[in-house]
Amino acid sequence: MKVSFVTTSHKPDDDRIYFHQAISLADNGHKAEIISTKSDVVKKEGNISFNCFNDTDYSKKDKVKTIVRILKDSNPDVIICSEPLAVHSANKFRKEANTNCKIIYDITEWYPSKKNLSGYSLIKKSLMFPSLLAFNMTMSAKCDGFIFGEWYKSKPYKFILPRKKHIYISYYPDLKYLNFEEPGITGNQLKLMYSGKLTQEKGYKNFLDVIEELTRARPELQIHTKVIGWYANSKEQEIFEKQISETAKNVKFTFYPVLPFEDYIHEIRDTDIFLDLRSNDTENSHCLPIKLFYFAALKRPVIYSDLKAIRKEVEINKFGFLVDPSDIKETTRHILNYLDKKEMYLEHCNNARSLVEKKYNWNIIKNDFLQFLEQIKDDIK
Numbered sequence: 001m002k003v004s005f006v007t008t009s010h011k012p013d014d015d016r017i018y019f020h021q022a023i024s025l026a027d028n029g030h031k032a033e034i035i036s037t038k039s040d041v042v043k044k045e046g047n048i049s050f051n052c053f054n055d056t057d058y059s060k061k062d063k064v065k066t067i068v069r070i071l072k073d074s075n076p077d078v079i080i081c082s083e084p085l086a087v088h089s090a091n092k093f094r095k096e097a098n099t100n101c102k103i104i105y106d107i108t109e110w111y112p113s114k115k116n117l118s119g120y121s122l123i124k125k126s127l128m129f130p131s132l133l134a135f136n137m138t139m140s141a142k143c144d145g146f147i148f149g150e151w152y153k154s155k156p157y158k159f160i161l162p163r164k165k166h167i168y169i170s171y172y173p174d175l176k177y178l179n180f181e182e183p184g185i186t187g188n189q190l191k192l193m194y195s196g197k198l199t200q201e202k203g204y205k206n207f208l209d210v211i212e213e214l215t216r217a218r219p220e221l222q223i224h225t226k227v228i229g230w231y232a233n234s235k236e237q238e239i240f241e242k243q244i245s246e247t248a249k250n251v252k253f254t255f256y257p258v259l260p261f262e263d264y265i266h267e268i269r270d271t272d273i274f275l276d277l278r279s280n281d282t283e284n285s286h287c288l289p290i291k292l293f294y295f296a297a298l299k300r301p302v303i304y305s306d307l308k309a310i311r312k313e314v315e316i317n318k319f320g321f322l323v324d325p326s327d328i329k330e331t332t333r334h335i336l337n338y339l340d341k342k343e344m345y346l347e348h349c350n351n352a353r354s355l356v357e358k359k360y361n362w363n364i365i366k367n368d369f370l371q372f373l374e375q376i377k378d379d380i381k
Contacts, residue, residue, distance in 0.1 A: 001377055004033040004076035006086040012036040012052045015261045020174055022048050024366050033074050037063055068093045077377050080104045087139040102376045108149035111136045114283055145376050150288040152309055167372045171290040173297050174362040177265055180299040183349045185272045187339055190221055193271045195228040199236055206277035206325050208243050213332040215248040228256040273338055274302045277325040288313055297356040301348035303334050319352035
C-alpha cells in the first residue's frame with residue numbers, strides 16, 4: 001500500500017504525520033509520501049519520501065496544481081489530508097488521473113478556526129466564516145472517511161455526514177521518543193517551561209504572572225524557566241519582555257526558537273511541573289492539547305486550564321489539576337503544594353507515566369490506524 005500525506009499547514013517533520021503515522025506505515029512494509037507546502041524538502045528515507053515545496057509565492061490555484069502534479073507522479077492508493085484545501089487537491093487528482101485512490105480527512109483542528117480568521121475585521125470575519133465552513137463541509141463530503149483526533153471535533157462531521165467511515169486516532173505519543181528523567185524536585189529549586197505561541201490568548205501572560213506570584217510567595221525559591229516559541233504580536237512582545245525584565249533576580253529565563261520534535265523533547269524532559277494556562281474560550285475549551293500526553297509520558301504532573309476536552313478524554317485528576325487560567329493564586333498554590341508535599345508529587349509523576357503506558361500511547365492505537373487504511377483502500381464503491 002502506498003499512502004500520501006498532503007498538508008497545507010504542517011511542516012514535513014510534523015510529529016503526527018511523520019513521527020507516528022508515516023513511520024508506522026514504513027515500519028510495516030508500506031510506502032509513505034509526505035507532501036507539505038511549508039518547506040522545500042525533496043528526499044527519500046527508506047520507505048518514506050518527501051516531495052514538499054514552499055508555497056510562499058504561490059497562488060491557491062498554483063498550490064493545488066503543484067500538489068496534483070506530485071500526486072500524479074506518485075499515484076498513491078490512499079491520500080490522507082490534513083486540511084480542506086488538501087482534500088480539494090486530492091479530489092482533483094483523483095478526477096484527472098481517473099483513479100480509484102481513496103481520500104481520508106484527518107481532522108485535528110477546527111475549521112474555520114480563530115487562526116484562519118485572524119487579522120481580519122469583524123465584518124470581514126462574518127463574511128469569511130460561512131464561506132470557509134461551506135468549503136470545508138463540501139470537501140468533507142468528497143472524502144471516503146475521517147480520522148478524528150478527538151471527540152468534540154468529530155461531532156459536526158458525524159452529524160452532517162453520519163454514514164462516512166471514521167476512526168478515532170488520538171494524539172498519543174510513541175514512547176520510544178520519550179526517555180524521561182526521574183523526578184528530582186527540591187524545595188528551593190523549580191524548573192518550569194512554556195512552549196508555543198507567546199501570546200496572552202495561549203497563556204503566556206498567565207504563565208509569567210504565576211512566576212511573579214511564586215517569587216512573592218516564596219522569595220528564596222530559585223526558578224529556572226525555558227521558553228520555547230515565537231512572538232506573534234509586536235505589542236504583546238514589548239509588554240512581555242518588560243514584565244520579564246522586572247522579574248526577580250532569582251528567576252532565570254532561557255529562550256529557544258521553535259525546535260525540531262526530538263530536540264524539543266530533549267529540552268523539556270527536565271521540567272518539574274508542566275503548566276498550560278491558555279485562555280478558556282469556546283474554541284480552546286473544545287480542543288484536546290497534544291502536548292498533554294507528552295508531558296505525562298515524561299513522568300511529570302500537569303496544571304492545565306480547565307478545558308472541556310480534557311475533562312471528557314483524560315483522567316487528569318490522577319496526575320494533575322485543572323484550573324481557572326486567570327486565577328494565578330490557585331495555580332501558584334498547586335505548585336507550592338507539589339514542592340511541599342513530595343509524596344503527592346511523586347504519586348502524580350508515577351500516575352502520569354503509568355497511564356500513558358497503559359492507555360495513552362501510540363502502540364495501543366497504531367494497528368487500528370493501519371487496519372483502517374487497509375479497509376478504506378479495499379472498499380469498493
